[in-house]
Amino acid sequence: MKNTNPIGLFDSGIGGTSIWKEVHALLPHENTIYLADSKNAPYGLKSKEEIISLSCKNTEFLLEQNCKLIVVACNTATTNAIKELRSKYDIPFIGIEPAxxxxxxxxxxxxxxxxxxxxxxxxxxxxxxxxxxxxxxxxxxxxxxxxxxxxxxxxxxxxxxxxxxxxxxxxxxxxxxxxxxxxxxxxxxxxxxxxxxxxxxxxxDSGEAVAKQTKKILEEHNLMNDSKELSSQLFYTNSNPKVLENILNNKEKVFFKAF
CATH class of the missing domain: 3.40.50.1860 (Rossmann fold)
Known part of the structure; x- marks a missing residue:
């Protein structure tokens, strides 16, 4: 696993960008890939089995992008699926729970x-x-x-x-x-x-605590990006990319992908 590989984050939509902003603020040299599964939002009304299935699908997308750590930037996915994700995939996961x-x-x-x-x-x-x-x-x-x-x-x-x-x-x-x-x-x-x-x-809210935990786990696994080059921030959504662009104030490039 290369230290310059990206941190992956996923949520049932655009909400997890509130977590991404905290992570990026604390770790500006880290490359990130954010996945917004807006097509299936909200996860909060789905069964535990559906939430686990969607979380696995999101994880596999991020693993295909060579992510070195995954932040489950969704309370519902964390509380219902993170145990299964940790047992199924050999990669560090950071969860988000109500504070x-x-x-x-x-x-x-x-x-x-x-x-x-x-x-x-x-x-x-x-x-x-x-x-x-x-x-x-x-x-x-x-x-x-x-x-x-x-x-x-x-x-x-x-x-x-x-x-x-x-x-x-x-x-x-x-x-x-x-x-x-x-x-x-x-x-x-x-x-x-x-x-x-x-x-x-x-x-x-949990954003700052999640960012600190992400840094801690990167350090423990010797995965911190020590490159001083400009970091890359990629955003993927399976719904209207304009909503994601607006919440990011059009500062980041958003890609539509029908995953």
């Missing part, structure tokens, strides 16, 4: 909210993480419809505002002081969320 632990530890009201997909909230891994914090009340909310709106580029719309208000107001009423975003799409909603919830409620 329950830091929120639970730091909460003063002992009540935190989590906004996530159905697939994440119903997963065995999520329930295991929740059980580690019996003294904290966790208000769970499925973000029905949010991923679809983000995938369509409808972030700053009345429909999005209405959905977010219906999900967040009940959490605020229950005195949460931390809101955990349990889907890699949701960081793109932070500006809208901040208009709805009190400023005293802290919002947590």
């Amino acid at each position: 329950i632990k830091p929120a639970a530890i730091q909460s003063k009201t002992h009540t935190i909210g989590i906004l996530a997909t159905k697939g994440t909230l119903n997963s065995e891994l999520f329930h295991k993480n929740v059980s580690n914090h019996p003294d904290v009340k966790i208000i769970e909310q499925i973000g029905h419809g949010l991923v679809q709106l983000i995938e369509n580029g409808d972030i700053n719309t009345p429909e999005m505002r209405e959905l977010l208000e219906s999900y967040l107001y009940p959490m605020v009423e229950k005195n949460i002081d931390y809101l955990v975003l349990g889907c890699s799409h949701y960081p793109y909603l932070i500006p809208e969320i901040k208009k709805i919830i009190p400023s005293s409620i802290k919002i947590i």
Whole structure:
């Protein structure tokens, strides 16, 4: 495995670019390949078997591109499929899970909210993480419809505002002081969320932690790219490439591929 080989990242769509941005910011010399499986978004409504199958398909695409490490930049895919991916493929995987632990530890009201997909909230891994914090009340909310709106580029719309208000107001009423975003799409909603919830409620997502873990695993496996050449960033999608281009502010080249 060459150190200059790319880091692979995949998600059920464009949301995992929020993770890619953190990884690229921390590791600017690393080449990356991002795979957006928008055609099959959202994963959160699919069965565990379907999620595993799609995750394997995405992994094999990235392995064909000679990726040296794969970031599963999707909460639903991580919580439902990463165990199977690690047992099936001989490559390091980095998962992304809702940041329950830091929120639970730091909460003063002992009540935190989590906004996530159905697939994440119903997963065995999520329930295991929740059980580690019996003294904290966790208000769970499925973000029905949010991923679809983000995938369509409808972030700053009345429909999005209405959905977010219906999900967040009940959490605020229950005195949460931390809101955990349990889907890699949701960081793109932070500006809208901040208009709805009190400023005293802290919002947590997993991007920075995933980037730090990626660096740690690269170092442990001696896979850090020590080249100082300009790095290459490739993006693939099986849906409308314009949506992905817009979320990246047209700064990166996006390729359509019917995988």
